[in-house]
Amino acid sequence: MTSAPLLSSTGLRVTFPGRRGAAAARAVDGVDLDIGAGEIVALVGESGCGKTSLARALLGLVAPTAGRVTFGGVPLSYGSRELKAYRRRVQLVLQDPSGSLNPRHTVYDAVAEGLRIHAYAGDERAAVAEALSRAGLRPPERFFLRYPHELSGGQRQRVVIAGALVLEPELIVADEPVASLDASVRGEILALLLRLRDELGLSALVVTHDLGLAWNIADRVAVMYLGRIVETGPVESVLTAPQHPYTRALLSVLPESPEPPVVLTGEPPDPSRIPPGCRFHARCQVLSSGAAEEAGVAERCRTGDLPVLPGSGPGAVACHWAAAREGDGPRA
Template sequence: MAQNPRGDNSGPQAEPLLKVGGLKKHFALTKGTSLFGGQRKVVRAVDGVDFEVMKGETLGVVGESGCGKSTTARLLMQLIEPSAGEVVFDGRVVGSRELPLKEFRRQVQMVFQDSYASLNPRLTIEDSIAFGPRVHGVSAREATARARDLLARVGLQPDRFAERYPHELSGGQRQRVNIARALALQPRMVILDEAVSALDKSVEAQVLNLLLDLKSDFGLTYVFISHDLNVVRFISDRVMVMYLGKVAEVGPSEALFDQPAHPYTSALLSSMPSMDPDHRTEEVPLSGDPPNPIDPPSGCRFHPRCSHAAAVCSTIEPPRVLRAQQSVACLIHQRGSGHPQALPA
């Protein structure tokens, strides 16, 4: 897959469109307290996440299954209520009086992985796209015109597809409809949660190129969640790596892929398949399963699986520090942390 010739706005002049601070989501396993009166156990799906999304950029989000990527996306959209933390969109707190959820969701839309489950089987394609604008006060005539225009923009001829139902379309066509529906409210940001992972490679490439064209045409900002590292590298300006509910590393796409700073990022990138026979993976880059999010390890959450772990890693939770262009949560890069590979204070 060719590299993305990004004509983006994510340089030094860009400003944060979205700020996330201390975001947490803990799912209780049982109601009330435990049998012996102790605190009830919780699944720490997202456990203190901080990051920014700059205007006009594509932020890729990667990590193993269960690391909290999709939960973070649903927290951003307020589809589930956070246990703690704050989401600030363009300087206003989401869900507050200054930015009610209805106004926020008009400006931020989401595309899900399952293209069929995302569409109402009883509505035509045209009605599905026009539904959102009508809910937000757009006249029926204008909403229908907008739906037909967006169908054309995503490569589906309105005369052929407007009156069809979801079951009459292929997976790639349905995902194009979902993208058109997300754009119907003229949002500023789109969150794409595994939006191309269910598509075959030829259709995936078409949808990715479509997303790049739409981003340029509409001045969009993307949060792109995927397990496919090659796709993330192709489409993203910056990449955020998550592990067990926390952010391990954030940095520019090319810098992070070429020189990963966190040991987990290195292991994750080592799992990428290569067609080059001189770059075969002869050793398993990462062994074992992620720890239990109900009872995560103390200190650095990655230390039980990390080949660079030292005794201090099990006692001190690493803060995120700047290392070149990347922000990384690893004691190796923190001066005076006590790790044998860290520089002295």
Template sequence: MTTVSPLLTVRGLHVTFPGRHGAPPSRAVDGVDLTVRPGEIVALVGESGCGKSTLARSLLGLVRPAAGRIEFAGRPLEYRSRALKAHRRRVQLVLQDPSGSLNPRHTVYEAVAEGLRVHGYAGDEKEAVTGALARAGLRPAERFLPRHPHELSGGQRQRVVIAGALVLSPDLLVADEPVASLDASVRGEILALLLRLRTELGLAALVVTHDLGLAWNAADRVAVMYLGRIVETGRVEQVLAAPRHPYTRALLSVLPDTPGDPVVLSGEPPDPSRVPSGCRFRPRCPVLASGAADRAGVADRCRTEDPALADGGGGVDVACHWAARA
């Protein structure tokens, strides 16, 4: 069996920001390993403030890491302006709020053509723009070219943003909460679009979201992030059907039609400038609070040792002392 080499590889990535008023640095991304293969959709899931968006921006070179390595198509990401420009042609970012991504004074044509002009496209610009709009589901494309963002629905604006990314024929889309601001009926259309683009173009995507339901419906693999680190990752049907990490279980418990009572986590996620000792999930962990970790003989390790991602069986990696023993 031939193993496909990853399109994107992240190893030991750390991104820090200076603390305010003498506080320690904020460890926004704190040792992340991640891969995305060609044509694969990976969902990066977690609560707000866990470092998902910072990680996404670091993949485009918009945030420079303090340590670690990002490789794309087997080559390390370089931070020279020419190298970054070439990288961003192949890796495109789609943001949550389409209204904020589009200049209200620009027509749809100008919005989609902007990337072509930045990168010095030498072909037929109008043909490239109309083709990208059609691939994004705006047909007939010519009808949308003269319109301004205020003349479009929220779903149409998001499709224009996606067309602006597709016009450069990238290999990877990094989509940061791409449906969070859309109505429920439109979310399904955008997710179906991502799946169709993967099928028709072989496009890979890293979809950043707090919504596990989105991950279930759109992704091939899921990576669950907590306080700057991936705590569970694997095939989406394996992770979401039988989650190992207590944090993943808590996130899943609030989805509709999930058996059992919702798991209510105590408190808020800790400040990333003050990551707890031992397991970073320890202060909110229901397994530790219930005594289950004591009964499994791992409570002391939970309090003193930060677990690394390890094989949890069935192709799932999990960073949890209790899950490794369960």
């Protein structure tokens, strides 16, 4: 990106205290991430990697332990008044529309809720109708008095999106926005998000475990493992020529992958037990196969820390083996 980012995190950390004397969980452990105006960034990783904690910190739902978040170049303040104003400009779209919508509220009330919280002074009915129409529910008046149980899964997700759009935000954070939908509906919702970007200049952070989804919607991808971004860059370069072994493993299990599936061994990510060296090394197929040894970096993989990757740019990877293949040391 050449212009200043719309949303940015610098050195962001989120640590949760351990229970009954257990070690603290470093859910987000030093993350730089930028999202530009009109840009869609996919944050990808398996369950437990910290991507939802990162999204919550970017939204101001949890205060970071260290680091900072800026929006439009202004550091995020955590006072109630400042957060209320911020959340009008940055909206959340949750994974499960059934859980996001109050079953006792009509579609109209669900979409109007944000307007009422923010004491909207304009024409509420017109604003709700416009949001529903933008979300693809037309004619909008036909849905005003319907309840969530009367809608399909795709229609419920469109209502949730309309509830975010009604405040005319500049950025949305979509947490697994199509995970609960049928395959036939997923494409429609992804196409809707792309259309909103093109028509409204809307930016988005899409949190997902699905690299296939990232390929279909994102401009850039950030791959997260155990609290850190381990690879980032334009979607075409990351997904067609992945550098980090973790990214390669995630891609290998996609149905269209030409590579045999990589089965990761070892324990899944545990943010209360982050190992020394590369945090992926205990499960790394490159290290276990002997390829890291051949490259002369096996010991570095086990003991040598890697830098925090920059928030934006042409692409970066935190991997001793990938850096050795390029012949220039750890890249960041």
